[in-house]
Each structure stands twice: as C-alpha cells, then as structure tokens.
Amino acid sequence: MNSLDYKEFYDKVGKINGWDFSNVKCVSEGTRWDLYREVTKFCKKSDILLDIGTGGGEAILSIAESALLLVGIDQSTGMIETATKNSAKSGIPNVRFLKMEAEKLDFPDDFFNVVSCRHSEFFAKEVAKVLIKGGTFLTQQVSENDKSNIKEAFGRGQAFGTKAGTLKHQYITELSEAGFSDIQAFEFNVIEYYQTAADLIFLLKHTPIIPDFGRTDVDFQILQQFINENQTQKGIRTNSERFIIVAKY
Secondary structure, eight states: OOHHHHHHHHHHHHHHHTTOGGGOOEEEESOOOOHHHHHHHHOOTTOEEEEETOTTSHHHHHTGGGSSEEEEEESOHHHHHHHHHHHHHHTOTTEEEEEOOTTSOOSOTTOEEEEEEESSOOOHHHHHHHEEEEEEEEEEEEOTTTTHHHHHHHTOOTTTTOOTTHHHHHHHHHHHHTTOEEEEEEEEEEEEEESSHHHHHHHHHHSSSSTTTTSSHHHHHHHHHHHHHHEETTEEEEEEEEEEEEEEO
C-alpha cells in the first residue's frame, strides 16, 4: 500500500469509526491491569463516581451497576457526543456525560466518593476538592516508553526522549502535596498487535502518540516502512506501557 493509499485510509477512518475506540481491532499478550475493574473494588452501590477524560463513555457504562450515579466528563465535544449516543443506546439510567475541563471541576466540594481518570490529564488539587474525605482516586496513565517502536520510527512522539517514570513521579508528588495518602503505583507493559493498517491509523489519528500525524506525505511513507518491518501473523506489533496510581484522600 503506497502513501496515497494510507492518506485515503486516514481520511476515511474517522468517518467510519468516529471517536469509538471499541471498533479498533487489537490483541495483546501479557498481563495488563484493568483500571475500571479496580474502580469497582472501591465502589459501593450508594456511591457517586466521577470519570475524568471519559472519552466515548464505554468504560463507565460497563460498570454502571457499581455505583448510584456515574458522571463522565471530557474536554472534547466529539467525545461527549459519542458518549451521549452510547448512553442513549444502552438505556442505562444512572450515567451522565458533561463537557468540562479537568483543570476546573465545576462540582460541589466533597461530592464524589470515587474519582477515576484513564489516559487523560488531571489536576490533583481539583480532584481533592470534589472528593469526600476518605474517598479514593484511581488513574491509569501512559508511560514514557509506550509505543516505543512507533516513536523511534518517526523520531518524535508523546514523551519521546523523556526519562521513564517521570510522569508517574510527578503525579505522585502532586497527589501527596494535595493531601492524598496511601499512594500506591503499579506498572505493566504488554505487546500489542493491531490487526490492520486502518486500526493503527485510527489510533495515530485520535491519540497524541505521534503529534500532527498525517500532516505530510512523509508520515505515510514512514508508516508504510514501519508496517513492513513490524507486520507479523498476529498483526502489526508494538507495545502498551502503562502505570496505575491508587490514592486515598
């Protein structure tokens, strides 16, 4: 497939899949943490949960039975539109989605029992403000060495060249300064196989892994070379490296 074919894929992928990452076909090898499975361990049926950077809302819709009310926020209008559509299709009554910045959580103080955040920026002081005393905050974030072979191929990317563990230590420090205690961190790194070029392009288009991916034809040439070198019988090979932080307030 030449670079122009990839560009055609690039233009079509978003129209076909929208913002719904559940349509991306990818299999993984290795042990990974499931953030929202961990979230359910800290939820009671009477709790109110906030999910920061909720995306298409699939995650909190899948755990709706774990809490009394679940609220998902995202700064992206497109993501919230998708989440609202997903919610309407599900018929689940106790989940709400709002467009809101994580930097300014517009909720009453001491309102939520549990706050979660996956692959999105959060601000520890804002989380502390809306979380009840004794509440729990859980976050899963992208580690610096995530998608390392892709970033090496492009010579740029999310946290490219940043020392491993930098973001984790930054967030732990910020949570501690905001008054959180009993802060625990866990890490995992698994091999991923994207099934088709379209799946990989969707990932690169809708995430900051490669900034401004697709702006020039050179990107598609690099991508073609990357796929040629990393294509296996299982799919196009890369890695997923994450860390999870669990903190009590």
